[in-house]
Structure formats: C-alpha cells, structure tokens
Amino acid sequence: MSFYTFMGALEQGFAYALMALGVYLTFRVLDFPDLTVDGSLPLGAAVSATWITTGGDPYVSIALGVVAGMVAGWVTAFLATKLKILHLLASILTMIALYSVNLRVMGRPNITLLTEPTVFAPLEGRGLPNHILYPLVFAAVVLVCGVLLWWFLHTELGLALRATGDNPAMITAQGVNTTFTVMLGLALSNGLVALSGALVAQSQGSADVGMGVGTIVAGLASVILGEALVGDGSVGRALVGVVLGSVVYRLAIATALSVRFGDLALTPSDLNLITAVLVVVALGVPGLRSKLLRRRAVA
Amino acid sequence: MIQVEGLIKIFHRGSVNENVALSGVDLHVADGDFVTLIGSNGAGKSTLLNAVAGAFPVDAGAIRIDGRDVTRLPEHVRARDIGRVFQDPLKGTAASMTIEENLAIAARRGLRRGLARGVRGGDREEFRALLATLGLGLENRLRDPVGLLSGGQRQSITLLMATIRRPKILLLDEHTAALDPKTAHLVMDLTDRLVERDRLTTLMVTHNMEQALRHGNRTIMMHRGRIILDVSGEERRGLTVKDLLDKFHEVRTDDEGLSDRMLLA
Numbered sequence: 011m012s013f014y015t016f017m018g019a020l021e022q023g024f025a026y027a028l029m030a031l032g033v034y035l036t037f038r039v040l041d042f043p044d045l046t047v048d049g050s051l052p053l054g055a056a057v058s059a060t061w062i063t064t065g066g067d068p069y070v071s072i073a074l075g076v077v078a079g080m081v082a083g084w085v086t087a088f089l090a091t092k093l094k095i096l097h098l099l100a101s102i103l104t105m106i107a108l109y110s111v112n113l114r115v116m117g118r119p120n121i122t123l124l125t126e127p128t129v130f131a132p133l134e135g136r137g138l139p140n141h142i143l144y145p146l147v148f149a150a151v152v153l154v155c156g157v158l159l160w161w162f163l164h165t166e167l168g169l170a171l172r173a174t175g176d177n178p179a180m181i182t183a184q185g186v187n188t189t190f191t192v193m194l195g196l197a198l199s200n201g202l203v204a205l206s207g208a209l210v211a212q213s214q215g216s217a218d219v220g221m222g223v224g225t226i227v228a229g230l231a232s233v234i235l236g237e238a239l240v241g242d243g244s245v246g247r248a249l250v251g252v253v254l255g256s257v258v259y260r261l262a263i264a265t266a267l268s269v270r271f272g273d274l275a276l277t278p279s280d281l282n283l284i285t286a287v288l289v290v291v292a293l294g295v296p297g298l299r300s301k302l303l304r305r306r307a308v309a
Numbered sequence: 310m311i312q313v314e315g316l317i318k319i320f321h322r323g324s325v326n327e328n329v330a331l332s333g334v335d336l337h338v339a340d341g342d343f344v345t346l347i348g349s350n351g352a353g354k355s356t357l358l359n360a361v362a363g364a365f366p367v368d369a370g371a372i373r374i375d376g377r378d379v380t381r382l383p384e385h386v387r388a389r390d391i392g393r394v395f396q397d398p399l400k401g402t403a404a405s406m407t408i409e410e411n412l413a414i415a416a417r418r419g420l421r422r423g424l425a426r427g428v429r430g431g432d433r434e435e436f437r438a439l440l441a442t443l444g445l446g447l448e449n450r451l452r453d454p455v456g457l458l459s460g461g462q463r464q465s466i467t468l469l470m471a472t473i474r475r476p477k478i479l480l481l482d483e484h485t486a487a488l489d490p491k492t493a494h495l496v497m498d499l500t501d502r503l504v505e506r507d508r509l510t511t512l513m514v515t516h517n518m519e520q521a522l523r524h525g526n527r528t529i530m531m532h533r534g535r536i537i538l539d540v541s542g543e544e545r546r547g548l549t550v551k552d553l554l555d556k557f558h559e560v561r562t563d564d565e566g567l568s569d570r571m572l573l574a
Contacts, residue, residue, distance in 0.1 A: 166422040169406070169414050176403035179395070183362070184470070185388035185418045 011268050017141045019264035023257030024148035025210050026228060028155055030236075030256040032202035033229030034248065039163070040175040040195045045101040045226050046086045047203045049108025050079040052222040054204025055211035056112045059121040062212075068129045072208045079204020082108060083196035091189040112219050120218040128212035144213055151209065155202065156249050162198075163245045171195050172245075203229075224282045231285050232256035234292040259285075310510060311338040311361060311478055316370035318356055318534075330356040332534035334370070338478075343504055343511040343525035347518060349557065352531040354514040358480050361512070363387040375477050389419030392471030392509075394464065394484040401467030404456030408447060408466065411455055412436045415470035439469055443499065461492030465499055472503045479504065481513040485520070497524060518550040528553075532560045 011019075029051060036044035054075035061071035082104055089100035113119065133143060162168045173181040174191040182188055203225070211217040235258055236242075236251025266276050266284060276284070318331040330353050338344055346354045360367050361374075363384035372380045379387050395401050402411050413428045413436075433451060440448040443465050447458075455463060464484060471479060481500065485493035501524060504511050515521050521528050528545055530538035530553065538556055540548060 162424070164427050165424045166413075166417055166427050167424060169410055169427040170422050172406060172410075173403040173414055176405050177400065179400050180403055181414070182385050183388050183391075183393045183401070184414050185385055186414075186422070187383075187385045 011264055014141055015264050015268065016261070017145055019260040020257060021141075021145040021148055021213070023260035024145055024152050024253070025213065026206060026260065027148075027152045027232070027253040027256035028206035028209070029203045029225060030229045030232035030252045031152075031155060031159055031249065032199040032206070033226065034233050034236075034252045035159070035195055035199040035202070037230065037233060038175075038242070038248065039172055040192060040199075042090070042097050042175070042192065042196065043101070044083070044086060044196060044199060045098065046082055046104045046108070046196070046200055047229060048222045048225045049105040049112070050082040050200040050203045050222075051207035051210075051225045052112050052217065052219055053082055053108055053115070054079050054207030055217035055221060056115040056121075056207075056219070057204075058208035059123055059211050059217035060115055060117075062123060062126045062128070063121055068127055068131075068212060072129065072205065072212075075204045075208035076201045079207070080197040080201040082204070083198070083200030084193050086200075087189075087193040087196040091192050109219065116217065116219065119220070120216055122216050123212060124215040128215075129209075130213060148209065148213075151205075152253055155205070156253060159202075160246055160249055167191075167194070224285065227282065227285045227289055228259065231289050231292070232259050234289065235259055238292070310340050310373075310375050311336065311512065312371075312373040312376075313337070313357070313361065314371045314373075316357070316360060316372065317368045318353075318360055318365070319368050322368070329534050331360065331367070331370075334531075334534070334536060336529070336536060338510055338512060338527075340510055341508045342527055343509075344513065344527045344529055345521040345525040346512060346514045346529050346531065347516070347521045347553065348531035349561075351533075353534040354531050355482055356534075357531070358482050358512060358514055361478070362391055362393055362480055390477040392476035392479045394467050394471050394479075394481045396483040396486050398460035398464040398467070398487055401470065402455045402463050405454055407452045407454055408440070408458075409433060409436055409451040411466060412439070412470060412473060415473045418474050418476075439473065440466075442502075443469070459492075461488050461496060464488060464492075464496050468496065468499055468503060472507060472509065475507050475509070477510065479509045479511040481511065483514050483516060486516060500524070518553045522548060522550065522553070530556060 029047065033047060036042045057078045058071040058075040061074055062068050086101045086104040089095045089103060090097045095103070130144065130147065133147065134140060138146070163172060170181060170186045171191045171194060173184070174186065174188050174195070178188050207221070210221070232255040233252055234255070236248070236253070236255030239254055239258065240247050240251040242248040242251065263281060263284070267278065269276070313334055313336040316331050316334040320328040320330055334353070334357060346357070348354050359365065361372055363379065363382060367380065370380070371378060374387070374390050409428045409432070413432055416432065436451060437448045445462055445465060447462065447466070455466065458466070485496050488496060497520065503509065511525065513525065522545070527539070527541035528548070529536055537560055
C-alpha cells in the first residue's frame, strides 16, 4: 500500500467514523437497529451539495444537512414508537423513501462540487498537501463530535437515553418517556450520519444518490471491530473503539484491494460482499463458539 | 393514599383467550398503610399492581393517587409518584450502567432531565451513605456496572432506587420471589426499614403467606379478579397461615361447586 493510499484510507476512516458514531448510538446504546443511515448519509450530502451549488454558504449547508438527517431519524422513530411499526422495518421504510427524497433534493442523481467553495477550501494551500490536510480535518471533527457525544451520554438526559436501550421497563418506571428518548437518539444518530455524508461530499467533490448503499453494514463493521479492539467496558472506551474500528476497517479494505490472488484481484464492487461476510463472522462467531464449547463440555 | 374504584380489566377481549383479570375491584389504601396482597395464580394481584402503575389501560373504573385521578395518565407520568420493584431482579436496574448512574437516574425521578451532569459530586456522598446501609459493601463499588452484581444485590439497589425520592406509593411485585431464602430475608428487612423510615404507602404482592402476615399492617386476598378477604388490626394479628390456606380452599371448592352446577344445568 502506498503512502497516498494509506492517507486516503485514514481520511475515509475518520470521515465515516462520524457515521459509525451514529450507528453506535442506535445499534448499541439504544438497541435499535436503524437502517435509516443508508438514506440519511446521502441526504446530508444531497442537502449540502444542493445548497452550495445554488450559491449558499458551505458551513450553513452542513448545518442544513445535519438538520435534514435529524428529521429523517425522527421520522423512523415516529414510525417505530407512535405507529408501532417494527423498528427494523420502520427504518427500511424511511431509507427507501429517502432515495426519492434525495433525488428530489438534488434534482438529478449526482452533483459535482469540484469548482464550488467547500469548508475545506479556506484550509487548502497553506503548506499542507491535501492528502495530509483532509485526514487531519476529519480527525479534528471526529474528536470534537466524539467528546461532545461522550459528554452528552453522561448528562441526565444521556443517562436516560442509555437506560432506554438497556432496560425500557426500568427507565419508564423512573418517569422517562421512552418515545421521547428514542426520538432524540435517532435524531442525534442520523444527524451525525448526515454530517458525515455532507463532509464526505465536500471532500470528494461530489454528492451521489447511490453513495449511501451499505452504510449500515460499514457502520456495524466499525462498531464491532472497535469492540474487538478496545472492548466496550465504558462509554469512553466504546467511543474510542468505534473511531478506531472505522479507521481499521478502511485500512483493511484498502489492503484487501491492493492484494492479488493469482488472476483474481478484488475491486471496489466486491466491498459490500466482503464487509457483509466480515460482519456475519463478527456477529456469528461468538454464538457459534459458545455452542461448540458447550457441546464439548457435554461430551 | 390509593383509591381504586370499580376497576375492570379484561385481557384479549372478544377472543377465545378472553380473561377477566380484574372484575370490579374496590380498594382504599390509607396513607402509611402497608398492604400485603395474596392470592392464587391468576387471581389478579399483579394485574392490580400493574393497573395502578399504569402498565396498560383499564376497561372501567378509576384509580386515584393522593386524590388525583391518574386513570388516564401514561405509565411514565404516573411514575413520578410511584416507586416500583419488580419480581425479576434484572428488571429494575440497567445492567450496562454503573451503580452510581442507576441511582442518579432514580434520584431524578419526576424531575426534568436536562444537560446537567448525570452524576454530580454531591450525589456520590449521598449514594455512598445509602449503599452503606445495605451492608453489602457496595458503597465502594459506585463505578461498577450493575450487571456484575447478584440478583439480591440488584434487588436491594432497585429498592433504594424506588425510595431515593420519596414516592407517594410503593409497589412491590413479588420482589423477593426470585431470590434464595437468605437473600429474600435480607431484602424484606430492607423493605421494612425503608417503608418505616418514610412511612410509605405500600402495596406488596407475595406468594408467601407467612411473609404476607409478618409484614405490613393489612392483608388482602384476591381470587378471580376480586378481593375476597381484607383484614387488618386485631383480626389480622390472630390470623395464621393455616387460616389463610383454609380460606383459599374454601373459595376453590366454591368454584368447583359452581362449575359442577353449571355443567349439570
């Protein structure tokens, strides 16, 4: 792997770590498998890119993208809590709907931002080459968001949110409306995912309606890798793990793409299969192992 | 004070599984009363407790707590006035969160939860003192996840959580049934201490007749969704477990007699 590829993987790792933090918030903290992210990531990108191409400020475009993502998360939470639709299905419905919404927002399947002003533009040309600057910017954003998330999860509201995922009966008995905490959690999560999408669009110079495919799987892979690497003993550890997991995941993919097995070389189009297999192994192996151990113990 | 009037709850209404869990229950629990609630399986004890807590809407009747009609209030709103301990020791605490975080959640019951720190410096001293009264050594384990603790320890913490902010009523749903006898004894001792300390209006469901007579100042027996026995004061003091069992058999036989008659008719 070349230094450029390495820095590229690092940039992606940090960029999508924001998304992975969102997935951690729903999947692990709230115990709500939320597939909305496949739609809210391109939504953030679409809103941001559209705002910029119509002459808007790139910073404002990110704020708008985040708000749009939060609304998307709220919609999924509404379907699941108020209309009692199974959480997984509720999120799939929002995700599907967002595909149309994203096309409407952009007015076409993709928008190029190469000649437009982005939040990265003012930082460019100040001595640091882009392949070093971009990963640094993303790392800084991840650091800020990670610290904010850690702080929030230790506030009164944050404790209520964590307890909602851990034990809804208990937190209800303590006077908390779980409908509210689920809505809050999903809005925050999808806000982070949309932020990730908006920043990715601005850094890679385009927003595409298909850029969200497989987001949830990549997010899960990061969360699970993080748990394997640093454990999930506390919120702080888990958050560090998620970021680390995201970076390791992108590095692993970059590595996989650079190896050849005889005539067979992996292409980016194989990534979803690889990631899916990775997640299946990570989710399935612990269960299989304990089953095997039990069987051995019996024999 | 709890006032229950004409409470009716029918599960699976209109289906083959229709089950009249409460068929017109009237109950008045005065301030500071500690009522023990007994009855066979399916008698409606837990249903009554859950109806008061607001776990489901009732089909008819009214529930008032300290004079305020709560019949139509959702569970989390009623929770402001209610301390609860469940039968399952795992149900009252969040396993992945620390002891101090669990207690901090309970310390804000009924208050607005905002962006202030969940566990504040001052809280820790209070929690440590409370935990020390348990005599389980938990006062030095504030930052341990609750999931590491035993069922008895978790149930003790749940009791502290239910009473850390004085509730208007305390609802205990067979909260010692899942514990070994020794631990159950410890948890009952703690229950008595806490109820006495705050003079809590308490409703305790139990399967254990001896427990039902030894604790509290009033005992109620339910059968088929109705209250069939309500004793307190002198009358209760003279009551033995055998008396309660006799009463049980009496109503059982009545039932059988009734169904026989129905079959013959």
